[in-house]
Amino acid sequence: MVEVELRGVWKVFGRVAAVRDVNLRFPDGKFSSILGPSGSGKSTLLYLIAGIYRPTRGEVLFDGRDVSRVPPNERNVGLVFQNYALYPHMTVFDNIAFPLRLRKTPRGEVERRVREVAEMLGIGDLLDRYPAQLSGGQQQRVALARALVKRPSVLLLDEPLSNLDALVRLRIRGELKRLQQELGITAIYVTHDQSEALAMSDQIAVIHRGEIQQVGTPEDVYEKPRNIFVASFIGMPPANLVPAEVRRAPGPCVLLPGGGEYCPRGGLASKLAALGLERVVVAFRPEDAILAEHPLEDYVSMEGEVYVVEPLGRENIVTLSLPGGHSVKVITQPVVSPPAGSRMYINLEPSKIRLFDPETELNIEYLEAPPTPQVEAPPPRRRGESVEEGEE
Amino acid sequence: MPGSRSWAPALFLSIMGFLVVAFYLLPLLLTVWASFTPIRDWRVESLGKSVGLDNYRRLFYLIRHDPDMGKVLETTVVFVSGTLLVNVVGGFLLAVAAFLLDERVSLGFRLLWLLPRMTPVAVFGLLWYYFFHGNGMFVHFLQALGLLEGPTWIGQDQRFLPWGAWFIIIFVNGLVGVSYGMIIFYSAFKSIPRDIYMAALVDGARLRDIILKIMVPLTRWHIIFVTVWQLLSLLTTYAHLYVLVEWRVVDKWYGMTWSLYVFETAFGSTVSDQALAAAAAVILIVVGIGLGLATLRIMGFERELKPVRGDI
Amino acid sequence: MRGALSLASRLLGRRGGRLEEAPLTGRGFQAILVLALLAASLPIILSYTLLVELSFSSTLIMSPFQKTQFTLENWRLFLEGKLAPTAARIYSPAYIRSMIVNTLIVAAGVTVVVIAASAPAAYALSRLRFRFRAATLRFLILLHAFPGVALIIGVYAVYVYLYKRLFVGGLLPKEYLLLYSFAYVIVARASLEVPMSTWILKGFFDRVPWEVEWAALVDGASRLRTFWQVMLPLIKPGLAAVAIFAFMAGWEELIYVVVFLPREAPTLASFIHYQLSGGSLEASYLPVVAAAATVYLIPTILFFVFTQKLLLEAAHGGLKA
Ligand SMILES: Nc1ncnc2c1ncn2[C@@H]1O[C@H](COP(=O)(O)OP(=O)(O)OP(=O)(O)O)[C@@H](O)[C@H]1O
């Protein structure tokens, strides 16, 4: 198995930069995901690792060795395509055997290894069929078997579950993860489905418009989104984003629309103070808010008007509009079903609130505060502001 | 990066490349070259000598003073424009009819009209040899109408020249060429969204309006394409004309277009003057390349040019 | 108005692209159209009928309506090689066989050369990156449109030149002359088909998903192997279409055969041509020629019966409308 690393990788198609300056490390033997919306450059990234594309700039390293110029047939990667790309004119057996035969594997061993991997994936009785005679889930397994049979040093999967129905997807998801752990293989899994990424991965890299937004464990990405994009992309429904003003004195406090006031403590407070932001974007997850008819003690509360209630069975999603026209979603118990037009309080536990710089869109926790100035010095300059504008 | 690295393109293109060089580029050069040499009777040694522009001078002298050459030029103009008209207008009408007809009937007719294109030249020539025979079906038909008496070779008889010969060559080549327009127009009609016809009908359009105001304007690029392409083909084809002339179905000179003249001058049983033929061919080449380039523009070449993906 | 109405019903009946479901309304208009088309098609129908009928006729009939007696005599004469009873030359059954075989050799040879040249070239033009790709594609169209008569002079000059080097110069014994002629006519004739065939096959390659090819390359295959084991099997319909068209082109060829092959080695085309050229009809026996022509038509007819769809689609040539 190998560790895969991308260093300053760019891929430019004509005028489109599909991948921009990506620096990423996929640890050996771990299950890593690349998560991003459609068109964000996920497949391009994967094809760069497979060798189908060559980086316009930067390099791809396998265990520290630069393989940017190595053609795909010499990289020993297994690749499962989004549409499986099985060879329609070959039987399942021949499809799986194809990589082995190309390596001049002895006939007996081909037979043995094909059967072995087919058994492992539960397609042992389909070997005589043609791809067109298989269901989507079966095709997916054949594609996986074809990728695994050559014992690749990296397994690359491009949205392998996206063509399957929900139930099959859940089942294969589990099997895939188990298989990866059993084989101890380095797996890189591309998906636009956050639940897949969160459930399966040891590491998630969120990508948007060709740029890596955040790399971290599922918990990191979920709990501590690095920027507004990650916060709004992850979660079902995604995090609510509400712009708010900052009151500087006495301590920095965020004035939420709908009446609430959030005064962070500790490190965050001093960061906020040091940054000298006048406005922030407040983010909170729909499942972290508690809807009540009154403000709750020790919670930050906003008043809003109920717009619509969507009952989903196990829970309800309540959409409220805040003063200033912003709407937010809150997940509630199914019994909570306030009539449209009624006024309710959205209560937030302070620790669940995230603040973002509206300009850089970065989570304030991740921002580096400028060096603490002398007491009573003029407010510190914000990043990006020019020196001349500093005095007001 | 492109083109610098790999042996693969050269390998894959090698056989085609060889054929193109050996059977297009080299012959083309040789033909142009031969037009400046005194080659006759296939004495290829003469290709080493030069006669400057003599062959062109001879050619233009013939054009000015040889009545047979005048007939060739006249025939070329009439044949090309007449057959072109038949092919484009006829093809369009056939396509309209096929489009309106019930699918099974339409398929039958389309195949029937494709038959001439697929029939070997020799057999097709034979069919019309019978048909336009001095005693053939066509003459019978004219006799039945009281237009003609006794056996007559329409394409040879002085009374009917030159139009008798012209009629036959346009008729025969028209039958071969008309299916091209038919197929292209037919599929163009099929690719017009049905809503457009429906909207026109709802607006009260009649069949004639639909043809003239919808089908013609929406397929005008196809019409232009077929016209230019057929123009090029008609200027350069000669196989059917060759059999009609050689089998004496039509008069030798009123059945001969410029390209057949080139062929007969180079390969004929009586003349074997490759130098003159080459000079005549060069003129054809110039026209051919011009029309070919025009076709390229019209057919929207760039659309067909799918980009290569991957960097392998 | 009826025309418009029936047009409307045709269009309505076509929902979902199921052409067979067109309703039978507007029959009157359809009938008129069919009659008009039949009238226009009459010369075609009559002359093909006449040809086949003549080959089974005891007398020389000039129209399909003429009274005649059914006979297999012409076919017997043809198959026995009694092609032109009045001609000085005595033909034999072997001669007929060799005539058909010659035609087949040319047709099959052209097919092989066309496929061998255009399939790899089409693959490269569809899938590989190289400097003159667009220019090559454009150039192929020009070649296809090129006046063949301008080429054949040069092609024949090369033929004569090589002939002199090989046979007059004594490099090869004379027995190989026929082989040389056949090989030359096959390759020369095939070349005329290569540009368009390459274009058609390129279109088929274009339609194979890139992922399938990448899968093969990632699985460890070289380009050559990918082409051979993965891509070629996937464009079999295209190969079939191109092969059939190449075969038909070789099968029907007259000019090249007359020019390059000696009179002693005729194909069906040049045989018919020699019977009729110079207006020598009276010297030959026309019904027997009709039998030969009917035999000659058989592949065309088979082709029609088995590949209607292919034919109607592929006859587009360059333009995919
Ligand atoms: N060969 C190419 N030429 C030009 N642009 C391309 C090419 N391949 C990809 N792109 C562009 O690069 C961007 C990223 O494409 P990519 O296929 O990597 O997205 P993706 O994240 O895999 O999307 P999806 O989830 O839809 O598969 C897109 O904007 C796409 O249009």
Ligand SMILES: [Mg+2]
């Ligand atoms: Mg993708």
